[in-house]
Amino acid sequence: MAINWFPGHMKKTQREIKENLKLVDAVIEIRDARIPASSANPDIDKLVGDKPRLILLNKSDLTEAKVTKEWIKHLTKDNVMAMEVNCLKGSGLQKIKPALNELLKEKHERLKGKGLKVIMTRVMVVGIPNVGKSTFINKMAKNNIAQTGDRPGVTKSKRWIKTAMDIEMLDTPGVLWPKFKDDETALNLAFTGAIRDEIMDIEDLAYRLIERLQEFYPDNLIERYKIDTVYDNPLETMDAIAIKRGAIMKGREIDYNRISVIILDEFRGGKIGNISLERP
Numbered sequence: 001m002a003i004n005w006f007p008g009h010m011k012k013t014q015r016e017i018k019e020n021l022k023l024v025d026a027v028i029e030i031r032d033a034r035i036p037a038s039s040a041n042p043d044i045d046k047l048v049g050d051k052p053r054l055i056l057l058n059k060s061d062l063t064e065a066k067v068t069k070e071w072i073k074h075l076t077k078d079n080v081m082a083m084e085v086n087c088l089k090g091s092g093l094q095k096i097k098p099a100l101n102e103l104l105k106e107k108h109e110r111l112k113g114k115g116l117k118v119i120m121t122r123v124m125v126v127g128i129p130n131v132g133k134s135t136f137i138n139k140m141a142k143n144n145i146a147q148t149g150d151r152p153g154v155t156k157s158k159r160w161i162k163t164a165m166d167i168e169m170l171d172t173p174g175v176l177w178p179k180f181k182d183d184e185t186a187l188n189l190a191f192t193g194a195i196r197d198e199i200m201d202i203e204d205l206a207y208r209l210i211e212r213l214q215e216f217y218p219d220n221l222i223e224r225y226k227i228d229t230v231y232d233n234p235l236e237t238m239d240a241i242a243i244k245r246g247a248i249m250k251g252r253e254i255d256y257n258r259i260s261v262i263i264l265d266e267f268r269g270g271k272i273g274n275i276s277l278e279r280p
């Protein structure tokens with residue numbers, strides 16, 4: 001399945017990110033903790049350059065904790081800090097301010113030397129669509145100012161929002177990039193909801209997800225759908241799930257569209273369990 005999704009507004013956002021970079025002290029890059037590599041936008045990497053960067057692996061409530069910890073270690077380096085967060089609940093967010101202070105230590109010391117008492121920190125929040133940028137900002141602002149939603153493309157334009165702890169944040173629309181490295185990256189983005197379902201073949205996508213899950217998390221499938229086993233052919237597994245869920249049409253045919261929507265929905269909602277689709 002060839003997937004690509006780079007509508008015109010993403011190009012515009014990219015340009016705006018570049019223009020606004022000079023206004024901010026640091027960049028907060030939000031990634032999906034289930035796919036920390038696939039959700040890293042290579043174009044943003046280039047744009048951000050040497051700016052101090054805080055990488056937040058969001059939706060950590062949906063992953064295997066051990067794997068996410070490994071990613072944190074793997075991603076942390078000079079000028080880049082990585083942390084796991086759950087922006088729905090707000091866990092991990094109390095560490096944002098100390099992390100920014102650490103990243104901006106030299107600059108802050110310089111400003112304090114000049115007699116400044118209150119130091120405002122301005123950051124830009126960037127990331128792929130649907131990763132939780134606006135949810136993050138709302139939690140930090142303790143206010144639902146930014147619009148959020150469980151589909152990609154909710155934020156349409158950039159917007160400054162004041163949050164607690166003397167941090168100002170720029171919310172930006174999610175951006176992808178024109179050519180994915182490989183099919184696996186594209187699928188990971190599609191599984192987790194960064195690409196609009198409307199442009200994809202949902203049945204093929206669900207099939208691929210089953211294929212992946214039954215290789216790495218067969219017990220989760222067996223437990224969630226109360227099936228006896230997973231089969232060598234993912235289609236048979238899908239059939240078994242459909243029968244258990246009653247996704248059957250007249251004439252006893254499997255309703256692939258219906259079961260596909262169910263499987264993708266349940267995966268995205270964490271109902272199939274804590275799943276890490278990538279390892280460092």
Ligand SMILES: Nc1nc2c(ncn2[C@@H]2O[C@H](COP(=O)(O)OP(=O)(O)OP(=O)(O)O)[C@@H](O)[C@H]2O)c(=O)[nH]1
Nearest residue numbers: 087130131132133134135148149150153154155174
């Ligand atoms: N499980 C889980 N869901 C989350 C978390 N953070 C955000 N979400 C959900 O993810 C979906 C997308 O959130 P948004 O904040 O709209 O994402 P965004 O990055 O601003 O998306 P765009 O504006 O479309 O680029 C919403 O349904 C949120 O409720 C989290 O930590 N865990």
Ligand SMILES: [Mg+2]
Nearest residue numbers: 133134154155
């Ligand atoms: Mg948004």
